[in-house]
Amino acid sequence: MEVSYNNRPVHFEISGAGKAVVLLHGFLENSQIWNPTVATLNKNFLCINIDLFGHGKTLQQGDQHKMSEMAKAVNAVLEKLNVTEAAFLGHSMGGYVALAFAELFPEKVHRLLLLNSTAYTDSEARKKVRERAIRLVKQNKEAFVSMAIKNLFSEVNKNKFSQQIEAMVLEAKKLSVEAVVASLRGLKERENRVDVLADFAKKTYLLGGEEDPLILRSSQEQLAEETGVPLVLFEGGHMSYLEAQEALLAKVQFILNK
Structure with missing residues (x-):
């Protein structure tokens, strides 16, 4: 399904019924990362799975993907579906978007589950890393994608999830240079x-x-x-939805059913 935001389509998928849960992926990912999660959650919840700007089937919007603009696009999806309140599960960049949504539309937020994410802005050192990443993407997007995704996993899990990493890299290589750069700029300036x-x-x-x-x-x-805010830690690195899939899903269900 699609909704128009700024005259450009934003892709999303829905399944299940009940109270709404919005699932937001991270940088270099798309809505399909949540498929195993949705397969369980949609038995009791209405799952709304959204491709953010420049990822999956959603087109790039401008030269900087601001978290607040993506949050407004998420709201456009909810308005199309007549959803007035939802829980949010956001991974990494998706968590930044969920927080921006909470700032803009607080009355529509039932719960916020921020996965491998933070409310802090980038440090100056981290901003310089983003700048170097932008230069690398412009020079060799494929090399950047391969390195970036693999380095998100803990050392022990790089081999354990080698097939999943390869599949994620292949999918991320489909993203345009312009879309990746626009997202990096948005992350840097959030x-x-x-x-x-x-x-x-x-x-x-x-x-x-x-x-x-x-x-x-x-x-x-x-x-x-x-x-x-309560903190729950799982084994593994930045990709908890893969590295700690069962434990994370159990915790998410517990929180959503509270």
Whole structure:
């Protein structure tokens, strides 16, 4: 299914029935990462699985994919479906979009589950890494994609999930250079939303990887302490929906049924 946002299509899929759960993927991913999760959740919930700007079947929008603009596109999907309130499960960039949505449309948020994500903005050092990534993408997108995806897994899981990594790399290589660059710019310039997270502390869970190379455990613990949001850590790195699939799904179901 599609909805028009800024006169460009945003692709999404729905399945199941009941209270709504919006699933938002991360950078270099698409809505299909949630298929195993949806196969369980749609037995009790209406699952709304969205391709964010420049990913999957959703076209790029402009030269910078702002989190707030993607949040507005998510809202356009909910309006099309007449959904007035939903829980949100966002992985990495998807978590940033979910937080932006909570800032813009707080009355529509039932729960926030931020997976391998954060409310902090990029540090200056991290922004420089993004700038180098943009240059590399323009020079050799395929090399960047291969390196970036593999490095998201914990060391022990790089071999264990080698087939899944290969499939993810092949899928990510389909993304245009322009779309990848626009997303990197959006990630680099995203706003600090710690206050937004603190305001939703009673509705939010931080879900992370003990060995996440991007969202470090120390940073997750600091954010949880600063905002009062519960933190649940799983084995593995940045790709908890794969690296800790069963444990994560059990926790997500528990939270959504509370």
